[in-house]
Structures are given as structure tokens and as C-alpha cells.
Amino acid sequence: MQQRALGLKRTGKTIGLVPTMGFLHEGHLSLMRLARERCDVLVVSIYVNPAQFAPTEDLDAYPRDFGRDEELCNQEGVDLLFYPATMYADDASTWIDEKALSEGLCGAAREGHFQGVCTVVAKLFNLVLPDLAVFGEKDAQQLRIIERMVRDLNFPVEIVRGPILREPDGLAMSSRNKYLSAQQREEALCLRRSLDGVQKLYGEGERSVAVLRRKMLDCIEPVEGAEVDYIEFVDDGSLVAMDEVRGDVLVALAVKIGSTRLIDNEVLHA
């Protein structure tokens, strides 16, 4: 891949990258379309990155369907599909840690997760040499950590934010939605409902995080199969938790529906 990328750069072509773990859905395709508009050569990577799964997580169960992914990429006019079998030497010993934005939210619950994310994204940047890379806003913390890494390590890559895509009923698209039974699929709507609830209260002038969080809990706790992992109100730049909404605030939540952990988020704009 790297030789190919170097060759493209020498001919002055711009490269756009959409890194994915495959099992593509409309959300991924929207990221590809964003990239497609802004580069000469569109590269999509598909790699279920073991380094970002904890031993207890769903690495082996993570859904895969390469044939279908390939077909979707062709339909979207992807120029290069990069799907390495492995990306790590057996004795790999170099890791990238972001140590501020990674502390809370999913970082608190998923030890080592963002180290795995940062490391694999840096590797992809060095292999694909993109001018721009698109990351979805659904993984809000990941997006901000990648932006921070790019700034701190001076990667010559522009990070483009892709808006969350939702099913008609509001559920944020995710490869993990596949795990849900019909009943759980229904239960999963509580994430979106809780964000709608908080948005409404905020619009009415409520600024107390305790009150706003209570509103969200009221949407989720009554749902039989739902268990809140976290609901956080954090400064949109520093990801530091706050008691009172001031400035742009990221509201992020993770909820287990049965054994499937789903995330969603929204920014309350000042």
C-alpha cells in the first residue's frame, strides 16, 4: 500500500482515507461520499483492529462480510480497498497514547482502547499517506482524540468530521446494531430519546447537568433491557466533565442493550 501511495503522491494526486472495521453500513458510505468529493484517490481501509479490543470484548464476534463490503465500495467509486490480514509484528512494541481526552467516557470503561485506536490510525496514515481522512461523529471521543493526535504529532492530514447517520426511527447506525434482537432493537431507541429529551430541556433554558442527566436517565432506566454505562456532559474541547452547561458541551452516553454496548452523542451548542 505504502509504495502505491508514494507513487500517487509523486504524480500529485490527493488521497482521501476512510478507515473502517468493515461490515459497512450507510454511515460508512456517507463518510466515503464526503471524502470522494475532496480527493483524487479514495482509499477505504477495512481492518478489525485487535489492539482496540480488550480481552473481554467482542473481537472474534465482531461482524464481518468482506464480499458485501467490497461490492459497496465498488458502488461508491472507491479507488483502493486496503484490507491487511494483520498490521502488527509479533514483537510490536511501539504504542501511541493520548493521555488527556482519553481518560473519561469510553476510555474509562475500555482500557487500552484508545491506545489501540491511535496506534492503528497512525499506522494507516503512514501507509496510505492521505491528505485527508474522514471520521464519523458517532465516535465522538475517538474523533476528538484523533484530531488531538494529528495536532500533537503534526501528521500532514486534514481530519474531516462526518455527521452521524441514523435509521428512520433515530437509532444511530452502527455495525453492532446487528447484534440486536427485534425487541432489543426497539429498546435501543432509548438512547436517541434521551438525547431528544435533553435537547428539549436545554432549549428551554435548563443548564444544570444534574437535572439534564436525570432527564436522560428517566428515558433509559424504565427500559427493561437497558443498562447505562455512562452519561456524561463534558466540555467539547477538553472533554472535562462539568456541573453546569457552559460553552459547547458534548453529551455522550453508552448504554448496554442486553450484551450489546451502544453509544450516541450530541453537542449542545452555546
Next chain:
Amino acid sequence: MQQRALGLKRTGKTIGLVPTMGFLHEGHLSLMRLARERCDVLVVSIYVNPAQFAPTEDLDAYPRDFGRDEELCNQEGVDLLFYPATMYADDASTWIDEKALSEGLCGAAREGHFQGVCTVVAKLFNLVLPDLAVFGEKDAQQLRIIERMVRDLNFPVEIVRGPILREPDGLAMSSRNKYLSAQQREEALCLRRSLDGVQKLYGEGERSVAVLRRKMLDCIEPVEGAEVDYIEFVDDGSLVAMDEVRGDVLVALAVKIGSTRLIDNEVLHA
């Protein structure tokens, strides 16, 4: 710097980088000459990287002479001198750790040192976008860690090893030699003498690390102002310590002469 580098890449020029902390000596110049032969555009960076100094170390005292450095670079046909005032945002939070080769030798004595080295070198790679970068063999552990980082993170950079340059009497060139008094300058020769001694014994067939190390200590301990920090015999690939010399073995030592810490090394080839 990055915009300039991107412009050069677009015109198909190859870039060579020699990263330094300035106060250049003949050793640095030899690295520049190695790079000069192999690239279109030679970039030298001068940056005394705070992240690789521990709070107790000589960051403030580290010798600087930018005017002289600039003149030497001009004489060597350096195309671009990159001397940033600072390379870190106040809230920088992304760091690169190499976690195997960094454990022993200087890594054991200098906490956080190689994290600072890896991070600044990655930043320089991303800012200068070199095709090749030259590092001196005097910093043997650093060189191997950088090579490992390049492999693990897939940087599109060829690492070129520059041989140790020595003063006529054998002392390895180092900016820190400036700290030595005339008497200490004399005492400092014990490092080279100990390596000569071990090389001779090894040539005669000795393979016991205990015996070989004893020989080195015998060269250093009698020197009044010298205090051994470490003398290590490690596998040249993994940097794992060994009792018996097998395969290529890196002999590395750090010795304090007064308050100045000097390092030297040599590879015993199988």
C-alpha cells in the same frame, strides 16, 4: 516547514533529515555528509527537546551556539535548517512509547527519555517528510528504538546509521564533551579503553559476560573521577541482557566523569 516539505514532495524531490540538538561537531557533520549523498534536499533540524530531559537533567545547561551551527550547516551544503522555538502545544497530550527496547540501558536511568525521543522524532518526520533520516551509532539504543518505531508505526522513512566519530585519542564525539575540564577530558578516555580491552579479550575467545565486564570495570574503576552508571552486554536485536556472548552483542556503557554522563558502545560481531 511542513508546507515547504509538501511542496518539495510534489516536485518529486527526495528529502534527507539529520535531526540534532545543535552545538554541532564533526560527528553531526559526518551524518550530514551521509545524507547529502542520498537526497536532493538536505534538512537539518536543531531543537533541544525538553521532553527527553528529566527534571534533574541538563536541559538549561545544554550547550547552544546557533550562529556557529548555522555556519557549519552552510558549509555542509544544508538546504534547509529547521530550528523551531518550541514543538509542543501547552496542552500536548499525545506521546509515543516504545516498550521493549527502551527498558534497559539509558532507558532505565533516564525515565521518560525515550518517550521524549520517539515523540519528537515522529513529529519531525511528519513536519519534514523525509525519505531518509540519519542517526548516529553513538546513541546505540536510541538508534535501535527509532528503527523499531519506524517499523511498528510504518513511517515511510529509511533510517541510515552513521558510524561513531572519535577524537584522535579515541573519545567519542559528543556535545557534552564541552563540559569536561582538561583533567576530566583525560579521565574520559577510560570509556574507549574499556571497549578496546573487551574487544581484545573477545578476539582471544572469551565469551563470559562476567569476565568481559570485569575487564571493562578494571579500565574504569581506577580512574578517580569516573563512576560507572552501567556496563551492559545485550543482544543487538532485542537489547536483552545476556550472560554469555552469542550472536551479535551490543556492549554499551554510561560513565559519569564528574557530573558529565558520557556514553559509548561497540558491537561484538558473531
